Amino acid sequence: MSAATGVVTTSPGGPAAVGAGALSAGRVAARPPLSVALRRHPRLVVGGALVVALLLVSVLAPALAPYSPTKVESSQALEAPSARHLMGTDDLGRDVFSRVLWGSRVSLSVGIISVGIGLVAGVTLGLVAGYFGGAVDLVAMRAIDALLAFPALLLAIAITAALGPKVQNAMIAIGIVAIPAYTRLTRGQVLSVREREFVTAARSLGAPAWRIILLHILPNIANALVVQATLSTAFAVLAEAALSFLGLGSQPPMPSWGQDIAYSQRYLANLKWWMSAGPGLAIFVAVFSFNFLGDALRDALDPRLRRSA
Amino acid sequence: MGQYVLRRLLLMVPVALLVSVISFTLLRLSPGDPVLVFAGEERDPATLTALRHELGLDRPMPVQYVAWLRRAVQGDFGRSIRTRQPVRQAIVERLPATLELGLAALAISISVALVVGTISAIKRNSAIDLVATGFTLAGVSLPGFFLGLSLILLFALVFRLLPPGGYVPFVEDPGGNLRRLILPAITIATGSLAVNMRQVRSAMIEVLHQDYIRTARAKGLSESAVIAGHALKNALIPVVTLVGLQVGAVIEGAIITETIYFWPGVGRLAVDSINGRDYPVVQAIVLVSALSFMASTLVVDLLYAWLDPRISYQDAGA
Numbered sequence: 001m002s003a004a005t006g007v008v009t010t011s012p013g014g015p016a017a018v019g020a021g022a023l024s025a026g027r028v029a030a031r032p033p034l035s036v037a038l039r040r041h042p043r044l045v046v047g048g049a050l051v052v053a054l055l056l057v058s059v060l061a062p063a064l065a066p067y068s069p070t071k072v073e074s075s076q077a078l079e080a081p082s083a084r085h086l087m088g089t090d091d092l093g094r095d096v097f098s099r100v101l102w103g104s105r106v107s108l109s110v111g112i113i114s115v116g117i118g119l120v121a122g123v124t125l126g127l128v129a130g131y132f133g134g135a136v137d138l139v140a141m142r143a144i145d146a147l148l149a150f151p152a153l154l155l156a157i158a159i160t161a162a163l164g165p166k167v168q169n170a171m172i173a174i175g176i177v178a179i180p181a182y183t184r185l186t187r188g189q190v191l192s193v194r195e196r197e198f199v200t201a202a203r204s205l206g207a208p209a210w211r212i213i214l215l216h217i218l219p220n221i222a223n224a225l226v227v228q229a230t231l232s233t234a235f236a237v238l239a240e241a242a243l244s245f246l247g248l249g250s251q252p253p254m255p256s257w258g259q260d261i262a263y264s265q266r267y268l269a270n271l272k273w274w275m276s277a278g279p280g281l282a283i284f285v286a287v288f289s290f291n292f293l294g295d296a297l298r299d300a301l302d303p304r305l306r307r308s309a
Numbered sequence: 310m311g312q313y314v315l316r317r318l319l320l321m322v323p324v325a326l327l328v329s330v331i332s333f334t335l336l337r338l339s340p341g342d343p344v345l346v347f348a349g350e351e352r353d354p355a356t357l358t359a360l361r362h363e364l365g366l367d368r369p370m371p372v373q374y375v376a377w378l379r380r381a382v383q384g385d386f387g388r389s390i391r392t393r394q395p396v397r398q399a400i401v402e403r404l405p406a407t408l409e410l411g412l413a414a415l416a417i418s419i420s421v422a423l424v425v426g427t428i429s430a431i432k433r434n435s436a437i438d439l440v441a442t443g444f445t446l447a448g449v450s451l452p453g454f455f456l457g458l459s460l461i462l463l464f465a466l467v468f469r470l471l472p473p474g475g476y477v478p479f480v481e482d483p484g485g486n487l488r489r490l491i492l493p494a495i496t497i498a499t500g501s502l503a504v505n506m507r508q509v510r511s512a513m514i515e516v517l518h519q520d521y522i523r524t525a526r527a528k529g530l531s532e533s534a535v536i537a538g539h540a541l542k543n544a545l546i547p548v549v550t551l552v553g554l555q556v557g558a559v560i561e562g563a564i565i566t567e568t569i570y571f572w573p574g575v576g577r578l579a580v581d582s583i584n585g586r587d588y589p590v591v592q593a594i595v596l597v598s599a600l601s602f603m604a605s606t607l608v609v610d611l612l613y614a615w616l617d618p619r620i621s622y623q624d625a626g627a
Contacts, residue, residue, distance in 0.1 A: 142323050142324055142327060143327060145324045145327075146324050146327035146328045146331060147331075149324060149325075149328050149599040149600075149602055149603045150328070150331070150595065150598070150599045150602070151558050151560065151561030151598055151599070151602060152561070153561050153564065153565075154560070154561045154564060154579070154594075154595060154598055155595070157564070157579075157580075157583060158335050158336070158583070158591060158595050159335060161336075161583040161591070162335045162336050162338045163338065234449075234450065238450075238452055241452050241454075242452065242453075242454065242565055245452075245454050245565065246565070246568070246580060246583075247584070248583075258452075258454075261452075261454060261455055261458065262454075264458075265458065265569075268458060268461065268462055268466065269466060269473075271462070271466060271467065273462055276455065276458055276459075279455075280452070280455035280458075280459070283452050283455060284447075284450050284451050284452070284455070287449075287450035287451075287452070288446065288447065288450035291446060291449060291450050292446060295446070
């Protein structure tokens, strides 16, 4: 397939030598040169710092939030942002800033868990379809085609509506929607790696299929998967916000960004802009951070795309 | 080429069937009982059983599916549970509003993307390029509903320049229609603008490195003739894909924006129907938008073959 493969195949030295050499080459190439990448790509550091900061905020939300996110304080209702309430208060006197901090927990946990679901299911399907081929591949890929035919957000909305409006169901729905990207990515890589010498060598040494898949094929697609996972976390956070905006995600009184923006709509005509500004900004920052990190990772880990950057 | 079209159409059949199975099962999984919704205040067990029988909900799932599919291929999606209106009529009535909004958004998005994307590709790393690239990253990260509400707040409530929402048909009041179109169209356009601008820019950069561009410059063509006559035409090919896919996804883009702006299109109908457990309507919208997306994918592939003679479909794999 590729030029490099052709060269190795025709080189003298016997199948054993080629196999061993290619085997170790495969292993070495599999390890992302992260420390090198960090030095060469300052954007990775920025993106990574943003994402780590987000994670810290959501873990430390109880300690960082100046007020309880659910405590009603009607004497302080609808206050504009001030030193006391950095992002103002809502109609029940709840502190918007504290709700934004707590809301990050919902967004990030939905983002991470749904991407986990999509990643595990999608990669497994892609590995199986690509490695075994034939009828398995045909059926699996038609199912993926069918999933891809649905507009992503509409499918996520329909699944969540079908399962019932709960945050767990939002995770499942967004996870299902994320599957096709991983399956296609994995299958494509497996097809191109499957016939390479180090896989043939492993197979001729009697390695079982699962061992070949886990030790020889999976490491080769790790970089691409990391990039995809980061970018789809951005989508997942956005989708979760949309679902809870429509009342299909987490339910009150637990704060969630999309739901708080939906709630703020009723005070829009009274120009209480801060009720939506805080959570809106938070969604933007979270999605931006994952997109930024994903882009930086792609430039750093995927040399094929570097020239267009 | 004819053979390729035929093969693509045949391949679409199993996928379309799977799509219909998914659309059908999805909403039958729902915890709520549609008969209770349909019956309204009626709670008499005998009446409910009769109603269940009348709606065919007492039959086995596969039988229900086949009956549903048989009617669906004829364009009969049953009646809305909430309004008793035929589902097909409900969708067809609202389609013009959605198409108007979607196409207006697409027109804004594509024209801005072409101009700004080309400029930022030609003047790489200039101030314009940096602002545009920064914007593309910001644009994809901004949730449509937050942007929508912010635009309403700013342009409708604070400056009072445009109406905050609503709809009047173009034939009745063209000015009023367009005034109400601007904000939702910009809201939808911003999301796709980021993607389109990035695509135009990188396609343009790629093309500008090609040999035929060097040849065009070498034979003394002015830079604008090189860009307009040689580069843009070739850079447009990948952009066609995106535009085609966005036409197919027009309903999806409209879901939340229509809800915010009270724009009476298919997207708003979808949200209202989901909230009202109106299964037949949701099923039909999900199915129709998936099929239209599949159709647009096919059209894009055919357009590709027509635009770029280098692409051959003689031995293209699945």
